[in-house]
Amino acid sequence: MTEFGPVTGIVGKVLITLSFLFCLLSLIYYFLAARGEDDKKLKIGNWMFVFKGLFMIAASAILVMLIFQHQFQYYYVFNYTSLDLAPKYLFSAFYGGQEGSFMLWILFSWIAGLGLMRWTRAPYKAPVLFFLGLTQFFLISMIVGWRFGDFTLGASPFRTIAEEMPNAPFIQANPDFVPADGTGLNDLLKSPWMMIHPPILFVGFAMMTIPYCFAMAALWKRKYNEWVSPALPWTLGSNLSLLTAIFLGGYWAYVTLSFGGFWAWDPVENASLVPWLIGTAGIHTMIIQRKSSVAQKSSLIFAILAYVAIVYETFLTRSGILADSSVHSFVDLGLYNQLLIFMLVITGLGLGMFAWRYKELPSPEKESKILSREFMTFTGAVLLFVLGLVIILGTSSPILGLLFNENPTPPEISFYNDWSMPIAIVMALFTVIGQYLFWKKYDLETLATALVYPLLITSILTIASVIIGEVRNAYYMLYLFAGFFAIVGNSWVLGRLSLQNPKLIGGSLTHVGFGLLLVGILASSAYNRPLLDKNTEDYNEAVLRGEITDPQGFRVSQTIDMLELKLNQPKLINNQYWVTYEGYDLSNQNRPGQQTYKIRFDNTDGKFLYYLYPEVYPMLATSNAENVNWSVDPDVRTGLMSDIYLYVAGSSFVEDRNEQIEKRNAVQPASDQVEEQVQTLKFQKGETKEVGSFRFSFVDFVQADSVNLPPNTSIGIRARVEVFHEPSGQLNIIEPLFAIFMEGDQNYVMSPPVNLTSHELSFQFSKVNPEDSSIELEILGLDEVYEDDWVLVVAEKKPFISVVWAGTFLLMGGFSISIFRHWGRERSKQTEVIS
């Protein structure tokens, strides 16, 4: 295999090179075909285009084969896979790295090109394919891996370890060195959600290229109206894909990561949101352009900018610029200059063509009235675009922040929230008015009459949720009102439309979804509460009042948002649940070394609710015998009204394991402590504790007979304790005494030791805690140290996450319905042309 290996890599490189050359050739033919409207050249171009993709498929197949054969001499295989990886993750490793993800993007873009070839009509066909080919030309150039002296064009997925790091000592010693195993895939990414997320995202990226190509073709061929109809279904499809990808990414982050949310305004997340926003803006203007022949300019510019946003965000996330500000941007592969040129060419061509044709672009003869569907839809599009710009500005902080200081940090999260909230409020209000006007003409008076009932219902809903949800913030109230208005008003339109023509409900359905999304986002983020016990709650309140100081005298400003649970000791949480830690399970785990913790929830009446099973496991890729990196996997209890999100932040098991590892690593092995010492154990009534082979149970308090008590005794009590020795099966009951008596002015404690001679143990009843009627026993003579079994959990209650998902699903559903409608109309147009 190792002898065969190097050849395979060269074949792969050659295939990518061929694909690159055929792409270039097809570009030339498409250009000539577009300029001269020459069908023969177009046909040749198409053949080149087809071959380009076939070569890329072959190259991808080779990469997948190398991954499955574990050919670790290839850097890509070595860096993203390992021997123990399951086949499904081996396959997804194909697009797990930057080079492979470019290949996947090219493949999807190529498939979209085949569709265009089949369905696009003249005069757009050749120029559309030309621009599509141009974007693919840049994408393929990222992975060709040609070397010209010091400059390398692209990073080949087929480069070997020796090519990647010629100066590494082990390569210098042996240039044919092949590692025995790869570094593997990050455990957090071993999730089915993460397997399907990238393909869906790249389908979206590939489809968003098409409105760009159509807009460019329209500008080239000076046909500014007809392009919208064929471009619209692609844009809708792209938006559906991007939305699905964003949803999958958010859902994965929520159930896998420990930050406990679905959105963090991370640049990588923004990279898929911004094209979605601008694409949606484009969909709005395209729809009114198709209906009323207005907004040609804005349709063109949004179609161009949506793709420019994709390329710009690709540049940001893949060039290494964001290394400091994003938790998960890609590593810099030295593609900075290539990506920059790609971005500049796409942007320059787009905006240049637009500026060049600007003068002759059609303008509306008269301006639209404010109360018209054209004006409302257009305003909606502009708001979406502005929101996209705000997010781009925030994401570009490493570049644009240089205007303000030399070493800029990303903006605070509040920057995004402060700007998106008012924009969202206006958008929500406009969706309803826009939807009403979209289907019927109204003037101010008739519109007001038509909106009476929706407004009434909205007000009731808002007031009800303000009261039930204890909303104190006036701004939130306004936001809630806008959100509910979008839900109610659009549902009204939806209801009416579904009676008349259900095929047309796509738009109103998406707008209902948007309203749900707004309400869900506010409820789940602003009213997200940690689950805490009373003591911690009181402490946190005191911290917020500024009453707590640390030993150095500084004011403590940080609240505690964690919960400690001891084995089988229920804790009352938020006055709402009894939460009990019931132990952990080490057997039958899907990851080696994983613990599954069992956390029980009961309601305050003692009625059993459910178990949560958070997990802790060693990160395989980065752990070894000397150093284990623990990773957590939260568990989420999903509910209609609220979710409980919980993960184990620490446990006695993990602490013990770490101590063992430390001891093993210590140069001098610590001597085993068999030293006898007194241990103090705390017992609740009825509680049993196990130490080595003994089991101690505190059964109950027993009255002490006054005969043996000193005079002036204020308290005199015995504890009945069962001592069970497992190996011998012997059960002993002891009743040590605890008494407080006065002598002179002073209180003294009397707690005479009780000896259990059969096991050489001695007991002293040393303390009573009246507040929880627990006792403390001092035990002498035990060989083993009692260890508490505890977990530290971070738990949060998140209201109405379900509404966020519901809103997202409605958006997806609405987009899907619209795709079918617009696609169906396009298809019927084509059959008309052919027949």
Added chain:
Amino acid sequence: MKPKVILGIIAIVAFTSLLMYNFGESISTYTDFEKAKEMSNAHVPGTWDNSQDYGFSKETMQFTFYMIDESGESRKVIYPRPKPNNFEEADRLVVIGEMRGDVFFANEMLMKCPSKYNNADPSEYVKASES
């Protein structure tokens, strides 16, 4: 020019200025521990100082470690949450918070981990296979 156009331009300029002003306010500058003493919400990048003790204390519910900033100063950092996943693996940390005396209280901490997107160091891998 038509009054509508002038109004539009004024609105755009006003919006843009407000946006840029707010943007400028909401970004901060990366700094070091020494300069962070004069700041209320400082972003300090650095690396974990693994020569010193670190760990989570159940008593104080805090994670404590030492970090070396980019000027080479090592300072104690207190973070009021559990030790994050992959803490030891992070090749770069950014702590956000304030200095109190010689201790940095981090309200937030970002970690740059060598995840699947990043280069792993193969020399380390080789050592592991030899052992």
